[in-house]
């Protein structure tokens with residue numbers, strides 16, 4: 001059903017040492033010579049000898065174009081907004097000027113004075129920039145740097161990945177800025193919410209001096225996206241024929257979902273997230289949620305049944321056959337999780353039971369019994385009709401009615417006692433009987 005498209009010609013000419021780690025080959029240095037705007041020494045404002053020495057250690061003898069274009073401007077204290085292709089060295093283009101500008105300050109930074117703040121869109125990127133910056137602050141004991149991010153530090157995961165390699169399954173937090181030098185393939189399971197993000201995702205491969213490939217899966221109905229990218233992002237794609245030697249893994253996945261609730265729930269969550277993300281494509285003329293084949297998609301996610309979600313409300317899926325199993329009975333393989341689930345289920349059942357009992361008692365024993373409420377409801381409807389036809393109710397009466405309704409709600413929610421409720425009714429005046437105008441169900445809808 002899906003077709004694959006490859007980004008054509010993903011390879012940068014700018015040779016580089018992989019990552020920021022020193023000790024890379026001299027071949028990279030030689031390649032850089034042909035594509036850069038010159039050596040760091042050729043900048044109009046000389047860099048600090050120790051900054052130059054870090055660059056030497058990193059084996060970056062030449063500037064990339066974005067560096068040579070922006071650093072002189074920064075050094076003249078200009079405001080700079082730079083846009084350059086992915087992996088072109090933008091990080092050093094601002095990290096070096098920060099360090100240089102701070103070094104040139106006439107007045108020394110006071111204790112706890114902030115010299116620079118770098119704001120990034122994701123924690124992952126913050127971690128990476130902090131690492132790059134550390135190379136340049138280390139030689140200067142007068143500088144300290146702090147990484148300030150919320151939640152768990154994602155840097156450890158990224159670092160482990162960089163060390164061990166493998167397949168990184170990630171969300172769009174990794175789509176921008178993250179620099180893992182030797183990524184061979186970027187697979188986009190679905191296109192991102194906008195076209196520039198598409199390029200950023202692809203930019204995780206073919207970093208300076210390396211080649212790489214990017215693949216996006218498109219549905220036949222989405223094929224105009226290829227033209228769109230070619231025009232909008234100047235990013236031509238080539239079709240990659242599907243290989244029909246692939247094994248059908250879906251029965252296996254379904255069996256796994258039946259055997260373990262964790263797998264079942266993951267499938268459901270993935271399907272729901274996919275649809276919610278699909279609805280957010282900026283390019284919604286091409287990515288039309290209403291034309292999406294939900295049944296095929298659900299089969300593709302090896303779902304056992306269709307989830308309940310607003311986007312699917314009122315729709316029929318004759319092409320999707322749910323399994324003949326009550327999915328509530330699928331247990332977690334993890335014994336502790338299953339025990340917790342069973343406990344929660346029991347609690348939920350108990351809660352529902354007490355709520356129902358309470359409601360029944362309330363209806364039976366109180367003055368606004370079912371019978372009375374029925375009678376009163378009729379009265380209420382009559383009065384409502386009258387009101388609609390031209391109310392004969394004074395403002396004061398309406399006020400009292402609202403007051404009584406409020407009291408009844410409070411009483412029902414247990415915020416006031418029966419005594420307080422009755423007292424309230426008496427003090428609210430002659431139309432206190434109108435509280436019974438509203439059946440319990442009416443009030444519930446309001447709450």
Ligand SMILES: Nc1ncnc2c1ncn2[C@@H]1O[C@H](COP(=O)(O)OP(=O)(O)OP(=O)(O)O)[C@@H](O)[C@H]1O
Nearest residue numbers: 016019060062064086087088089090091177179208
């Ligand atoms: N002057 C240079 N010479 C060689 N390699 C460099 C140079 N400057 C940066 N690099 C390397 O190039 C790679 C890409 O740099 P960086 O991550 O700053 O790119 P970027 O433009 O910020 O990319 P993105 O747009 O994806 O965020 C990094 O591995 C970095 O170490």
